[in-house]
Amino acid sequence: MMPRNKHADDNRPPLLAVAEAKQRILDGLGRTATEKVSYGSALGRTLAAPVYAKASVPAFDLSAMDGYAVRGEDVKTLPARLTRCGESAAGHPFTGKVARGEAVRIFTGAKVPDDADVIILQEDVDAMSEENGITITIKSGNPAGKHIRRKGLDMEKDTPVLDAGQHLSARAISLCLSAGHIELEVYKQPRIGILSTGDELVPPGTTPAKGQIVSSNAQYLADFVEMNGGIPINLGIARDAAGALAEALEAHAELDLIVTSGGASVGVHDHIAGDLDGANQKVDTVNQTQIDFWKIAMRPGKPVIFGKIRNIPLLGLPGNPVSSAICAMIFLAPAMAHMQGRHHQDMTFHAMLASDLRDNDKRQEYLRATLAYDAAGRAIVTPASLQDSSMLSVLANADVLIMRPPFDPARHAGDQVTVLPIPRLF
DSSP: OOOTTHHHHHHOOOOBOHHHHHHHHHHTOOOOOEEEEEGGGOTTOBBSSOEEOSSOBSSSOEESSSEEEEOGGGGSSSSEEEEEEEEEBTTBOOOSOOOTTEEEEEOTTOBOOTTOOEEEEGGGEEOSOSOTTOEEEEOOOOOTTTTEEOTTSSBOTTOEEEOTTOBOOHHHHHHHHHTTOSEEEEEOOOEEEEEEEOTTEEOTTSOOOTTOEEOOHHHHHHHHHHHTTOEEEEEEEEOSSTTHHHHHTTTOOOOSEEEEESOOSSSTTOOHHHHHHHGGGSOOSSSOOEEEEEOBSEESOOOOEEEEETTEEEEEEOSSHHHHHHHIIIIIHHHHHHHTTOOOOOOOEEEEESSOBOOOOSSEEEEEEEEEEOTTOOEEEEEOSOOOTTOHHHHHTOSEEEEEOTTOOOBOTTOEEEEEEOOTTO
């Protein structure tokens, strides 16, 4: 009898382009629900609704420099001798009136008196002391309005300051607080189930027996999910047996996405594709299980699967650690961004090759490389001499991925190539 997985192998589905595979994953995922959270819990979350300023910022005209606030008409002729009538400091505004021939000592961030329209820098003033009633001499003037931050300069009341879909960085949260918001409406963090597959795997901390290895993919993916704003759910290790995927989900129905590593290839011990594809024979509109695509024109990472099991979207990644990690960067990161209402954009740049590269075949390639800069400040990338997809040591020491399109011709040292930075904590 032919192994069940052989059915999928015989069909030999065409290799899917990376861009098309990414889009089909996004098309197969929905948004999470929304919730309101305190600003203290908002870091890394995504806004589900725009933020409007509750008040103008600044709420009043304020001084951008230390000096004296005066009436412009009093400093038309210089030098001018004025009487200090008060002081305005941040949090302690001057509340009186500035009469003709008077000046108010003012400090950076302080409210500009209503009757004043010129700020004179303190280095342009001769003053004998910091007491009210003294006579000061203004040696040099400024145009009206200079060194004054006008009311609403940063934001005006009721105007939008952040759009929905904004990733809430520390800067963005600070802006929300300034706009008067202590609660923000955000997308809920997607719950991502992480399942490793393979009879050879043992949990970290377990001494492997002959033929076994320590499972590292699950922890990498859990960290990856958390850094991308999700909640990782450890589903454990599934053995190499038909139906093991469904069994691992028995107690985990409330998931937004399942990410597996391993079991996605065509061997007789690989069952992820078979479990999804075989279930197509059963008509169940409530708990749909199906395969959308399988196999990507990509190196490393060819055996990537996308489908659903019991109506839960499933992204199946390769078992090789490097393949799994790179596929997470290429597919899982934009998927999680999409689920949280934001657009993911790979920030690539160009760099100069330090060594030659052979011509590429039909698959899009991601080469691990280190980044340096020469004396002229030019970016130089050196591809690792060994690119085996099992070598975590190479990936861990890489700074960037050199991205090569299908059928890219041979490249030589000094040529420009496109590189994708590997985020520092990935």
